Amino acid sequence: xxxxxxxxxxxxARGHFGPFGGRFVSETLMPLILELEREYRTxxxxxxxAAEFDDLLRHYVGRPSPLYFAERLTARxxxxxxxxxxxxxxxxxxxxxxxxxxxxxNTVGQILLARRMGKTRIIAETGAGQHxxxxxxxxxxxxxxxxxxxxxRDVARQSPNVFRMKLLGAEVRAVxxxxxxxxxxxxxxxxxxxxxxxxxxxxxxxxxxxHPYPELVRDFQSVIGREAREQMLEREGRLPDLLVAAIGGGxxxxxxxxPFLDDPEVAMLGVEAAGxxxxxxxxxxxxxxxxxxxxxxxxxxxxxxxxxxxxxxHSISAGLDYPGIGxxxxxxxxxGRVEYASATDDEALAAFQLLxxxxxxxxxxxxxxxxxxxxxRAREMDEDRIVLANLCGRGDKDxxxxxxxxxxAL
Amino acid sequence: xxxxxxxxxxxxxxxRAALVAFxxxxxxxxxxxxxxxxxxxxxxxxxxxxxxxxxxxxxxGPAIQAANLRALGAxxxxxxxxxxxxxFRARHPQVPLVLMGYANPMLRRGPDWFARAVxxxxxxxxxxxxxxxxxxxxxxxxxRLQGVAPIRLATPTTDAARLPAVLEGAEGFLYYVSVAGITxxxxxAQGSIDEAVGRLRAATSLPVAVGFxxxxxxxxxxxxxxxxxxxxGSALVxxxxxxxxxxxxxxxxxxxxxxxxxxxxxxxxxx
Numbered sequence: 001x002x003x004x005x006x007x008x009x010x011x012x013a014r015g016h017f018g019p020f021g022g023r024f025v026s027e028t029l030m031p032l033i034l035e036l037e038r039e040y041r042t043x044x045x046x047x048x049x050a051a052e053f054d055d056l057l058r059h060y061v062g063r064p065s066p067l068y069f070a071e072r073l074t075a076r077x078x079x080x081x082x083x084x085x086x087x088x089x090x091x092x093x094x095x096x097x098x099x100x101x102x103x104x105x106n107t108v109g110q111i112l113l114a115r116r117m118g119k120t121r122i123i124a125e126t127g128a129g130q131h132x133x134x135x136x137x138x139x140x141x142x143x144x145x146x147x148x149x150x151x152x153r154d155v156a157r158q159s160p161n162v163f164r165m166k167l168l169g170a171e172v173r174a175v176x177x178x179x180x181x182x183x184x185x186x187x188x189x190x191x192x193x194x195x196x197x198x199x200x201x202x203x204x205x206x207x208x209x210x211h212p213y214p215e216l217v218r219d220f221q222s223v224i225g226r227e228a229r230e231q232m233l234e235r236e237g238r239l240p241d242l243l244v245a246a247i248g249g250g251x252x253x254x255x256x257x258x259p260f261l262d263d264p265e266v267a268m269l270g271v272e273a274a275g276x277x278x279x280x281x282x283x284x285x286x287x288x289x290x291x292x293x294x295x296x297x298x299x300x301x302x303x304x305x306x307x308x309x310x311x312x313x314h315s316i317s318a319g320l321d322y323p324g325i326g327x328x329x330x331x332x333x334x335x336g337r338v339e340y341a342s343a344t345d346d347e348a349l350a351a352f353q354l355l356x357x358x359x360x361x362x363x364x365x366x367x368x369x370x371x372x373x374x375x376x377r378a379r380e381m382d383e384d385r386i387v388l389a390n391l392c393g394r395g396d397k398d399x400x401x402x403x404x405x406x407x408x409a410l
Numbered sequence: 411x412x413x414x415x416x417x418x419x420x421x422x423x424x425x426r427a428a429l430v431a432f433x434x435x436x437x438x439x440x441x442x443x444x445x446x447x448x449x450x451x452x453x454x455x456x457x458x459x460x461x462x463x464x465x466x467x468x469x470x471g472p473a474i475q476a477a478n479l480r481a482l483g484a485x486x487x488x489x490x491x492x493x494x495x496x497x498f499r500a501r502h503p504q505v506p507l508v509l510m511g512y513a514n515p516m517l518r519r520g521p522d523w524f525a526r527a528v529x530x531x532x533x534x535x536x537x538x539x540x541x542x543x544x545x546x547x548x549x550x551x552x553x554r555l556q557g558v559a560p561i562r563l564a565t566p567t568t569d570a571a572r573l574p575a576v577l578e579g580a581e582g583f584l585y586y587v588s589v590a591g592i593t594x595x596x597x598x599a600q601g602s603i604d605e606a607v608g609r610l611r612a613a614t615s616l617p618v619a620v621g622f623x624x625x626x627x628x629x630x631x632x633x634x635x636x637x638x639x640x641x642x643g644s645a646l647v648x649x650x651x652x653x654x655x656x657x658x659x660x661x662x663x664x665x666x667x668x669x670x671x672x673x674x675x676x677x678x679x680x681x
Binding site for chain 2: 025027032
């Protein structure tokens with residue numbers, strides 16, 4: 001396959017994924033973004049950088065994460081399917097990583113870049129708190145002071161993660177502007193960054209933001225897909241038929257998908273958060289319910305009104321509660337290479353409980369959205385087919401949210 | 411000569427910096443905003459800068475964030491902002507009017523629609539905070555086609571190697587953001603402003619206006635001794651926030667104090 005026909009050759013030199021991506025930041029940040037890009041290009045070619053990244057992922061994060069055949073979930077799906085239907089379901093167990101989610105793959109990579117650039121202070125935004133915890137963790141590991149911006153509403157609904165970040169030595173700043181969730185935390189992180197560019201590295205948590213962030217976050221997260229590809233070939237002697245992953249900004253999904261993009265036999269499904277339903281305005285499905293626009297440094301699909309004012313997103317999962325999506329997903333959506341669907345709060349809750357009971361795994365609410373669609377799709381596929389879902393986080397952080405949704409008093 | 415060029419030329423002829431006064435469109439309400447704009451002119455502003463409210467004003471500090479919320483809360487729409495501009499142009503045929511805002515509201519209906527609409531409303535220039543030269547093709551060509559100046563920002567982080575890219579395609583005036591940060595908070599050291607203005611002047615024939623962190627007449631005077639223009643925003647917006655529809659006399663008085671300070675600034679040097 002030549003480069004022109006590859007889905008893996010994006011972005012272009014200006015950071016564009018087709019009409020998406022780019023560098024929409026204030027002039028103060030431009031020189032820093034250009035420096036980051038230069039530094040990343042150098043690091044990417046430096047075997048010592050790759051060696052240190054791989055070593056930390058292995059011994060600190062606990063990679064490779066297992067590829068697990070979900071036998072009882074598969075049996076359960078087959079029980080509800082017509083004879084001969086019901087694909088085998090595999091789970092990529094990124095919830096077993098240190099700190100409980102895929103987020104740390106990226107924070108390890110970015111803090112190594114921060115150190116190369118001589119930056120002495122780390123900032124990050126967080127929604128559910130998983131990226132905040134992963135950032136606070138690597139900041140502690142490398143001995144750098146760390147400030148985490150988190151919407152005040154998320155601080156309230158994710159209190160265990162707030163305490164984790166504090167234990168790890170990070171300062172957590174509750175953001176009171178806007179809807180007090182992830183988008184507002186990102187605004188305040190960018191305000192901090194622009195005022196402290198001389199010494200501060202902004203560890204962005206998803207495959208979004210100004211170029212080169214979408215590219216470098218994808219590259220760091222692609223360890224998920226590379227491992228999964230190798231593990232699947234080892235287990236089954238062939239590639240999976242369908243990959244499924246949840247999408248907020250989309251970093252776990254692009255990490256799983258990217259190494260398979262040029263394998264035409266592998267279909268891919270990204271699952272957005274439909275909240276209370278796509279027919280309501282309480283959802284976080286930017287592709288299904290949004291339009292292209294510019295926010296937080298990149299051009300992508302956004303939930304917005306006719307004047308370009310950004311709408312508030314809603315999802316039971318704080319990690320998916322964002323009105324945008326990474327620009328590479330916007331491009332993969334428009335090219336048709338990846339299919340995008342959605343799952344509601346209720347569907348995610350049902351899938352959450354299903355996985356607890358069938359497999360003895362408490363998933364995070366984020367991948368529970370993916371699992372909801374995995375069950376539907378697997379049921380319609382022939383039983384010799386294979387579905388691989390990314391279990392990108394564990395659900396310990398969500399038990400209070402789930403208890404409230406199920407009206408259980410703890 | 412464009413209205414912007416004429417305003418800076420007139421100020422220069424009068425041996426003073428031009429005063430660029432900012433308010434947020436639709437603040438405190440779309441109906442009351444026209445009165446605030448008139449107050450800026452009555453107080454002696456040479457250029458009026460009208461902020462387009464956005465839900466996510468990432469470059470702005472607390473004062474202008476709050477103004478954005480007030481304007482949006484009062485139901486301000488893009489069409490109303492254009493009407494405010496058109497009405498201003500009818501009342502003040504000679505006073506240059508510049509729109510400042512973020513890319514998403516400007517690009518929502520497409521760059522051609524926006525450029526035509528602002529040109530028809532009598533807007534002289536557009537400052538798009540999150541559209542660096544690298545992304546100029548998203549909006550710049552459409553503005554130039556309509557004769558609207560794309561006004562560029564230079565900052566303390568814009569080094570000599572990068573400055574030519576910033577100046578390429580810049581029109582109207584060059585806006586020097588004097589601090590690496592958000593609007594309305596810190597003030598830059600005067601020495602750094604003097605140095606930067608000198609450096610920018612050597613690289614462009616456009617007037618250089620300095621903003622971010624300029625609040626008081628004394629600060630404005632200090633900046634106005636070296637710069638071609640001085641931009642004051644948050645300090646005026648705070649008056650609208652504090653007094654709402656009754657802010658007109660406060661704003662007029664504050665602008666007059668700033669304008670007087672700029673007039674006196676270079677006379678002190680001469681004396």
